[in-house]
Amino acid sequence: MSSADFAAAQQRLQARRQLREQEYRARLSAQRDAQNAQRISTLPYPLNRLGGAGLTLWDTVKGREGTRPAFRVGQVDAELxxxxxxxxxxxxxxEGLKYYGSHLADEYKPEILLALRAILFKLSIWDHNASYGAALQGLRYTDARTPDPSRPAPKRWQKSVYGLITVGGRYAWAKWEDWLIARTSDYELPSARVRLAERVSNALSSAHALAAFASFLVFLTNGRYRTLLDRALGLRLTPTSAAISREVSFEYLNRQLVWHAFTEFLLFLLPLVGVARWRRILARTWRRAKAFFTGARGASPAADDDDPFVGKAGELGFLPERTCAICYADQNPAGGASEQQMLAQSATGGGGSGVIGSAATDVTNPYQAVPCGCVYCFVCLAQKIEAEEGEGWTCLRCGDVVTACRPWDGDVIVEQQASAGAGARPTSSGSGNGGKTVGFAALGGEDERRSLRQVSPAPTLDEKEAEVRGIISADAGAEESLLGSRALAESEEWARASRIVQEDEGSSTSSGSEDEQSEEIDEEEEEFEYDQ
Structure with a gap:
């Protein structure tokens, strides 16, 4: 059979099928009309006069539609x-971004949600016409604008508009609300345009909430359109097959348990791999490559010998010496910000501590790094060096690699020793046991040796006891002689004082004579003390 004859045969078969379908639809229409006429005759008095309208109204009052078979619970569960x-x-x-900065997740929250929604939309609705929750519930999106009983898939323009509104529209609205909050939360009174925009935004939010509530009430009635956007675009969630079952499948729960066990294993394995160590190696390689290309292009500025801050290539080299750069970095987690932005944030008190005069960032127990000599808190510097496990920590002020620390000399000028390595303790890099230790450089080893002097050996116990007994006996004899002379002198003094008192009582003199007698007694007491 030729291709032309085969095409003609296909057309004849198609025509016969259409004719049979038309005859079948005509028979169904006749049967339906007969059944409707019989049902109309059985309706109550006011409704049997209305014909088909009365029958439709009677069906609406008698029962609900909508649970055939796209049940409402599955659609709501899919959204949840x-x-x-x-x-x-x-x-x-x-959790992944907190290692690069604890502020990144909050600062870039709209952008993170935009990326996640876009990825989920592409992998679910755009590719498979069903979201993740709808696929778990056995549902998919269909085009409800066509009366075709085969439930065709939605058009590309419908999915494009749906993704544009659910992904891009939510991101734009979130940024708009953030902008309004930033403009209205200042100390200054917002402008008239900002107040008008705020009122319009509140009105739109209220109108959308009311419309969504009304659409949800209609959805609870007929179960057709779950959201307001689905109703506007004509998208319905329908079962993937006609023989849908309401039984809950635990397949997704099994997958979740397996995934949870896998993530727990990764959390146990990551500390053993040493992610922080590889991160430090990559960061150090990046800095070296950046410095190499910058030097090759000749972009490094010429050094100024008169500037004391030349060579401070670290990210916090602009801080004063009294401020601990590690404490400042912990109090002001502004990763990637410039020097002007960090100074402005510290000056305005935007959630962090200031650069100068802050108790939270001042150096406590100052120690200087070796070999750069930058000053930090002892606890901060020791923790940083210990965390690097002997590989060296990058100084925040100058960018040098710090391997040890020592007490701050307070800018005291000391004589340089002839041998630089004499008296220095080994650092953590030379430890053979692999433990975490912090090395401290020794200062003034030769000076300590010079200050030492030869002393006599410690006396024995017998010699010490004999010496103590001789001292005690000598002190006892001296004390007895002193007490005897003192007792005799005191008795004579008391006798003289009693005679003076008796003379004073026998004579009535003026206040001037009393003063003279008191002065005489004082003089005699002074003479007695002088004689002793």
């Missing part, structure tokens, strides 16, 4: 599962 998946992914991204 999508939100839970988004929150789970957002939490995992935040």
């Amino acid at each position: 599962l999508d939100e839970e998946l988004l929150e789970l992914l957002k939490g995992q991204v935040g």
Whole structure:
């Protein structure tokens, strides 16, 4: 058979099928009309006069439509599962970004949600016409604008508009609200345009909330369109097959348990791999490559010998010496900010501590790094050096590699020793046991040796006891002679004082004579003390 004859045969078969379908639809229409006429005759009095309209009204009052077979609970559960998946992914991204800065997850929250929603939309609705939660519930999106009973997939323009509004629209609205909050939360009174924009934004939010609430009430009635956007675009969640079952499948729960066990194993394995060590190696390689290319292009400025801050290539080299750069970095987690931005943030008190005059950032127990000599707190510097496990820590002020620390000399000028390595203790890099230790450089070893002097050996116990007994006996004899002379002198003094008192009582003299007698007694007491 030729191709032309085969095409003609196909057309004849198609025409016969269409004719049979038309005859079948005509028979169904006749049967339906007969059944409707019989049902109309059985309706109550006011409704049997209305014909088909009365029958439709009677069916609406008698029962609900909508649970055939796209049940409402599955659609609501699908939306909840999508939100839970988004929150789970957002939490995992935040846990990963905290190692690069604890502020990144909060500062770039709209951008993170935009990226996650875009990825989920591409991998679920755009590729498979169903979201993650809808696939778990056995549902998919269909085009409800066509009366085709085969439930065709939505058009590309429908999915494009849906993704543009659910992904880009939410991001734009979040940024708009952040902008309004930033403009209205200042100390200054916002402008008239900002107040007008705020009122319009509040009105739109209220109108959208009311419309979404009304659409949800209609959805609870007929179960057709879950959200307001689905109703506007004509998208419905329908079962993937006609023989849908309401039984809950635990397949996704088994996958979740396996994934949870895998993540727990990774959390146990990552500390053994040494992610922090590889991160430091990559960061050091990047800095060296950047410095090499910068030097090759000749972009490094000429050094000024008169400038004391030349060579401070660290990210916090602009801080004064009294400020601990490590404490400042912990109090002001502004990673990637410029010097002017960090100074402005510290000056305005934007959630951090200031550069000068802050008790939280001042150096406590100053120690200087070896070999650069930058001053830090002892605890901060020791923790940083110990955490590097002997590989050296990059100084925040000058960018040098710090391997040890020593007490700060307070800018005291000391004589340089002939041999630089004499008296120095080994650092943690030379330890053979692999433990975490912090090395301290020794100062003034030769001076300590010069200050030492030869002393006589310690006396024995017998010699010491004999010496102590001789001293005690000599002190006892001297004390007895002194007490005897003192007792005799005191008795004579008391006799003289009693005679003076008796003379004073026998004679009535003026206050001037009393003063003279008291002065005489004082003089006699002074003479007695002088004689002793």
